[in-house]
Amino acid sequence: MNDVGDLTVEGDIGVLTLNSPPVNALSAPVREAIHEGIKQAIADDKVKAIVLICDGRTFIAGADITEFGKAPSGPSLFDAQDMIENAPKPVIAAIHGTALGGGLEVALTCHYRVAVPSAKCGLPEVNLGLLPGAGGTQRLPRIVGAQKALEMMTAGTHVGAKQCLEMGLVDELVEEGKLREGAIAFAKKVLAENRPLVKIREQNDKVEADRGHPEIFENFRKANARKFRGFLAPEYNIQCIEAAVNLPFEEGIKVEQKLFRELVTGTQSAAQRHVFFAERQVWKIPDVPKDTPIIPVESVGIIGAGTMGGGIAMNFLNSGIPVTIVETKQEALDRGVATIRKNYENSAKKGRFSMEEVEKRMGLLTPTLKMEDLGTADLIIEAVFENMDVKKDVFGKLDKIAKNGAILATNTSALNIDEIATAVKRPEAVIGLHFFSPANVMKLLEVVRADKTSKSVIATSMQVAKKIGKVAALVGVCPGFVGNRLLAQRQREAQKLIMEGAMPWDVDRVLYDFGLPMGPFAMSDLAGLDIGWNKEKSKGETLRDRLCEMDRRGQKTGAGYYDYDEERNATPSPVVEKMILDYAAEKGINRRQISDDEILERCIYPMINEGAKILEEGKAIRASDIDIVWIYGYGFPRYRGGPMFYGDTVGLDKVLGKMKEFQSQMGDDFKPSALLEKLVAEGKGFKDL
Numbered sequence: 001m002n003d004v005g006d007l008t009v010e011g012d013i014g015v016l017t018l019n020s021p022p023v024n025a026l027s028a029p030v031r032e033a034i035h036e037g038i039k040q041a042i043a044d045d046k047v048k049a050i051v052l053i054c055d056g057r058t059f060i061a062g063a064d065i066t067e068f069g070k071a072p073s074g075p076s077l078f079d080a081q082d083m084i085e086n087a088p089k090p091v092i093a094a095i096h097g098t099a100l101g102g103g104l105e106v107a108l109t110c111h112y113r114v115a116v117p118s119a120k121c122g123l124p125e126v127n128l129g130l131l132p133g134a135g136g137t138q139r140l141p142r143i144v145g146a147q148k149a150l151e152m153m154t155a156g157t158h159v160g161a162k163q164c165l166e167m168g169l170v171d172e173l174v175e176e177g178k179l180r181e182g183a184i185a186f187a188k189k190v191l192a193e194n195r196p197l198v199k200i201r202e203q204n205d206k207v208e209a210d211r212g213h214p215e216i217f218e219n220f221r222k223a224n225a226r227k228f229r230g231f232l233a234p235e236y237n238i239q240c241i242e243a244a245v246n247l248p249f250e251e252g253i254k255v256e257q258k259l260f261r262e263l264v265t266g267t268q269s270a271a272q273r274h275v276f277f278a279e280r281q282v283w284k285i286p287d288v289p290k291d292t293p294i295i296p297v298e299s300v301g302i303i304g305a306g307t308m309g310g311g312i313a314m315n316f317l318n319s320g321i322p323v324t325i326v327e328t329k330q331e332a333l334d335r336g337v338a339t340i341r342k343n344y345e346n347s348a349k350k351g352r353f354s355m356e357e358v359e360k361r362m363g364l365l366t367p368t369l370k371m372e373d374l375g376t377a378d379l380i381i382e383a384v385f386e387n388m389d390v391k392k393d394v395f396g397k398l399d400k401i402a403k404n405g406a407i408l409a410t411n412t413s414a415l416n417i418d419e420i421a422t423a424v425k426r427p428e429a430v431i432g433l434h435f436f437s438p439a440n441v442m443k444l445l446e447v448v449r450a451d452k453t454s455k456s457v458i459a460t461s462m463q464v465a466k467k468i469g470k471v472a473a474l475v476g477v478c479p480g481f482v483g484n485r486l487l488a489q490r491q492r493e494a495q496k497l498i499m500e501g502a503m504p505w506d507v508d509r510v511l512y513d514f515g516l517p518m519g520p521f522a523m524s525d526l527a528g529l530d531i532g533w534n535k536e537k538s539k540g541e542t543l544r545d546r547l548c549e550m551d552r553r554g555q556k557t558g559a560g561y562y563d564y565d566e567e568r569n570a571t572p573s574p575v576v577e578k579m580i581l582d583y584a585a586e587k588g589i590n591r592r593q594i595s596d597d598e599i600l601e602r603c604i605y606p607m608i609n610e611g612a613k614i615l616e617e618g619k620a621i622r623a624s625d626i627d628i629v630w631i632y633g634y635g636f637p638r639y640r641g642g643p644m645f646y647g648d649t650v651g652l653d654k655v656l657g658k659m660k661e662f663q664s665q666m667g668d669d670f671k672p673s674a675l676l677e678k679l680v681a682e683g684k685g686f687k688d689l
């Protein structure tokens with residue numbers, strides 16, 4: 001055997017231990033260790049039963065994701081599983097940590113499974129754009145039935161050991177911390193009671209009971225249509241479970257294998273696997289090592305109790321961190337606090353938590369009109385009006401109030417943080433924490449590193465982000481940072497497109513069908529067209545001015561680019577259509593037919609190009625961080641991997657070609673970035689950076 005597997009014999013029990021950090025993924029050496037280890041244990045006459053167990057933090061957490069797309073080597077997983085399932089002696093999986101994907105599929109070929117109470121099992125392949133491709137789609141329904149298999153496999157949930165026991169996925173729970181002893185004792189019991197070698201593949205009761213009930217699947221598809229929109233993997237998982245119910249095991253496996261192959265070689269799974277690694281990379285900052293000193297953050301101050309300040313406060317209250325919130329006027333303070341309470345009470349009404357929990361969270365909040373009360377806060381976040389003079393004034397005051405070592409953060413979404421930092425004598429303490437609205441809901445946090453921000457302040461901000469459940473990306477100071485800088489490209493093109501010939505609903509439809517949660521015009525209507533609009537100064541110069549002047553300010557006024565009914569359902573507006581045609585005529589624009597392809601390319605390719613400029617300027621660490629920003633902040637479809645990965649998928653040569661074509665027709669809004677040119681010249685993609 002190789003060095004990731006170790007077979008020992010204790011009495012008449014063979015214990016095969018796998019040790020392949022970090023998560024015992026099923027790489028070629030692990031597959032080999034299982035195959036050879038079980039074979040040796042079978043050949044050893046002293047061994048009457050076999051325990052399969054893992055060292056380290058977890059049981060096998062799945063196939064080795066890094067191996068997908070590469071040429072296969074070593075024994076296949078099926079070979080290893082066959083060795084287990086056909087063993088003439090009972091094989092018992094001993095589970096701790098997480099038995100996921102291929103890991104659970106291995107355990108399902110064992111004749112029995114025991115687990116510690118903290119263990120979890122699941123088939124999360126769907127999150128990687130896949131389906132369980134090692135028999136899991138056929139074995140799981142044979143234990144838990146079609147309905148539960150549908151739920152588990154299409155959501156990729158990790159199910160706790162106790163529930164696994166109830167569902168029959170696990171045969172016995174053993175004492176926490178005593179898995180090895182417990183599993184050996186169980187194995188002895190199996191021998192003593194002469195229990196059979198249970199092969200799940202032969203258990204047909206559950207699937208036979210579901211046979212002839214196609215409504216199970218149809219209802220499930222209908223109920224989840226919105227959630228699954230655009231994703232291939234959930235539907236493929238469903239088809240495999242249908243096969244498990246309707247076909248003999250071997251035939252079902254054939255369906256599983258065919259659909260697995262299709263997914264694993266497709267672009268959606270490649271994108272979702274990219275996102276899996278991007279989500280882990282984004283926390284790593286090359287020049288801020290793991291051992292950078294962290295500033296303990298036990299209390300937070302927030303300046304501004306408006307929508308943003310209140311939402312930011314809730315993040316900390318939810319995590320049990322006390323917050324002092326400051327406003328300049330009692331009325332605004334009361335309104336802010338009341339909104340927070342109302343949000344919590346609404347959550348309690350929906351059953352998310354109890355009323356006591358509401359009081360507990362509100363009890364951590366100290367409202368005040370005095371900025372001096374922030375003197376003890378470890379982290380202070382300013383969320384006041386977006387105006388440089390106002391922000392500098394706040395930071396100047398803060399400098400005198402905040403204790404030594406406190407982090408001074410701004411929630412600005414647009415202003416130059418280096419300039420804000422000039423208002424204090426300790427610029428190393430200043431950082432941007434750009435929350436996205438609604439701040440208590442949106443997962444993304446852009447952590448903005450200014451010129452002089454210290455490494456400690458960066459490391460602490462990343463850690464705080466994790467603590468409050470955000471996904472944080474470290475970005476540099478530039479207009480709009482990463483997220484809004486890309487957004488500005490798309491918004492500009494969307495506006496131009498509706499002048500040149502498309503209608504808002506054409507643009508929105510194309511981007512919605514691409515997989516975004518909504519198009520730019522629906523988004524503007526939702527946000528309110530009057531954000532940043534000034535009634536006194538408005539002279540009907542832009543389409544937005546004209547809409548606002550007509551009191552078409554978006555959903556809140558029942559009309560914007562679209563007309564809205566009482567339930568806020570949108571319909572294209574003939575009024576807006578006429579306004580657009582009139583406006584274009586006034587400006588002498590010759591409208592033309594615009595294809596869906598052009599809409600997509602005009603909206604997305606300039607974003608990719610801008611991302612390349614951001615990388616060139618060093619304002620994002622890696623292309624995949626930009627992907628994370630757009631997936632978590634703007635709902636870019638995961639199955640496209642983010643804008644930069646999408647660029648690689650389309651081919652950067654194609655993106656560059658189109659940018660050049662548009663540039664020659666429409667000017668320098670489409671000027672390709674030097675990095676894009678360079679990558680294409682070298683035949684590379686963002687993935688190669």
Ligand code: 3H9
Pocket residue numbers: 022023025058061062063064065066077098100101102103105124125128130131132133134136277280281
């Ligand atoms: C599958 O099984 C297909 C089969 O059905 C069919 C086969 C034919 N492979 O998340 P963490 C790395 S598909 C390679 O930070 P945690 C990860 O990148 C698979 N690497 O730890 C990270 O590396 P680094 C189905 C993997 O404690 C390090 O391990 N299984 C894999 O927060 C630590 O990870 C899944 O989808 C892998 N499978 O969470 C499970 N998994 O340190 C995927 C992890 O360099 N994994 N790494 O950044 C997880 O959900 C979590 O990692 C887990 C631990 C819950 C296990």
